[in-house]
Amino acid sequence: MNPYAAQLGQQNALDVIDATPGELARLVEVLGSSGLKQSLGAGKWSAREILCHLADTEIAFAFRLRQALAEAHHIIQPFDQDAWARSYASCEARLALEAFAGLRRWNVGLIRHVPSETMSKPLTHPERGAMTFRVLVETMAGHDLNHLGQLKTIAARAVSE
Numbered sequence: 001m002n003p004y005a006a007q008l009g010q011q012n013a014l015d016v017i018d019a020t021p022g023e024l025a026r027l028v029e030v031l032g033s034s035g036l037k038q039s040l041g042a043g044k045w046s047a048r049e050i051l052c053h054l055a056d057t058e059i060a061f062a063f064r065l066r067q068a069l070a071e072a073h074h075i076i077q078p079f080d081q082d083a084w085a086r087s088y089a090s091c092e093a094r095l096a097l098e099a100f101a102g103l104r105r106w107n108v109g110l111i112r113h114v115p116s117e118t119m120s121k122p123l124t125h126p127e128r129g130a131m132t133f134r135v136l137v138e139t140m141a142g143h144d145l146n147h148l149g150q151l152k153t154i155a156a157r158a159v160s161e
Contacts, residue, residue: 001128002135004142007149013134013141018108020144021101024051027151028097035158036093040150045085047154050147051096052088053081058103061140065110068123068133076125076136111137 002008008016028036028051036048045053060079068074119134131139 001125001131002139002142003128004139004146006142007145008138008142011141011145013138014108014111016141016144017104017111017137020148021097021104023148024054024097024100024151027148027155028093030155031151031158035155038154038158040153045088047151048091048093048096049085049088050151051093051100052091053085054144054147055091055096055100055103056081056084057143058100058107061136062103062107064136065107065133068121068136069110069114069118074123076123078125078127107140 027047031038031047036051037046039046039049060077064074064076068076114133119132119137121133123131123133123136125131
């Protein structure tokens with residue numbers, strides 16, 4: 001199951017994940033250094049922290065994609081995003097964006113070369129149950145759209161202030 005299916009809707013997942021690095025770069029420019037410090041509210045991640053989370057998540061997706069291709073009936077390894085986020089105070093937004101963009105290009109290249117029959121390869125997520133390789137890719141896209149929406153909201157607020 002894709003917890004971000006509503007964000008993705010009928011959009012092509014590969015098109016979304018391919019476009020995300022450019023959209024993030026545009027938003028970082030709009031936000032500027034002061035906007036990167038802003039969040040959607042108390043207790044929420046700042047724009048900079050969202051970028052760090054996206055870079056971390058891309059590491060996780062890179063591993064998941066490759067393990068899913070390498071193993072029969074792969075069981076996805078979840079991670080504690082809040083525990084990973086404890087290091088974000090020392091992370092720079094632009095470095096997080098560069099890491100994300102490089103890994104994303106690598107992942108998109110991998111996905112583009114996956115045979116169509118492999119897209120239906122079964123996987124299991126311990127918290128979400130049975131899914132396919134395609135749903136894993138769709139989850140990446142929906143996750144992107146979720147956080148892009150947050151960043152766009154922060155940017156809109158930053159520009160209007």
